[in-house]
Amino acid sequence: MSDQNHRQQVIDRLKDKEKIKVLFVCLGNICRSPAAEGVLRSIVDGGGESSRWVIDSAGTGRYHIGDLPDKRMRVHAARRGYTLDHRCRQVTESDFDRFDLIIPMDASNEQNLRRIAPDPDSERKIVQMAAWVGLASRYDHIPDPYYEGAEGFELVLDLLEDGCRNLYESLRKPI
Numbered sequence: 001m002s003d004q005n006h007r008q009q010v011i012d013r014l015k016d017k018e019k020i021k022v023l024f025v026c027l028g029n030i031c032r033s034p035a036a037e038g039v040l041r042s043i044v045d046g047g048g049e050s051s052r053w054v055i056d057s058a059g060t061g062r063y064h065i066g067d068l069p070d071k072r073m074r075v076h077a078a079r080r081g082y083t084l085d086h087r088c089r090q091v092t093e094s095d096f097d098r099f100d101l102i103i104p105m106d107a108s109n110e111q112n113l114r115r116i117a118p119d120p121d122s123e124r125k126i127v128q129m130a131a132w133v134g135l136a137s138r139y140d141h142i143p144d145p146y147y148e149g150a151e152g153f154e155l156v157l158d159l160l161e162d163g164c165r166n167l168y169e170s171l172r173k174p175i
């Protein structure tokens with residue numbers, strides 16, 4: 001099945017649910033995934049659906065457990081109006097029970113998630129972030145900004161704003 005077909009199946013399964021529980025996953029859980037969490041929360045709040053959505057993030061690595069997001073990510077996000085106050089945690093097998101939709105930022109995060117997914121139904125909850133980013137995008141993953149300059153952080157936020165907007169529009173309650 002193509003990525004787009006899989007994404008559509010996930011949308012069809014979730015869009016009428018009372019609650020939608022989304023977990024964003026990256027390597028460190030200090031740059032990309034906490035930013036995605038902040039961006040989606042802001043969009044959901046703006047749409048008046050904050051009580052319907054549970055939004056969290058986690059990392060496949062364990063280097064930064066308990067830390068706030070990277071200072072650079074917090075500064076770039078704050079300029080766009082997002083406050084990132086997540087505390088880093090590592091993803092666990094039980095996250096596959098707690099969340100409906102698990103969104104890795106790149107292929108390596110996705111591979112690691114598939115390794116800990118307990119069963120095929122759990123694996124079907126995984127849809128990469130790039131699948132939500134506009135089709136015209138030339139990015140098939142959200143590039144890790146950790147060793148990049150300011151442009152890397154801005155690019156991540158541009159991609160996340162586009163992808164989270166599309167994710168929200170796909171799953172919001174019909175008006």
Ligand code: 4NP
Pocket residue numbers: 026027028029030031032033063144145146
């Ligand atoms: P993230 O970025 O996966 O977007 O949070 C990284 C943060 C830290 C490290 C790697 C990537 N690290 O190696 O410490």
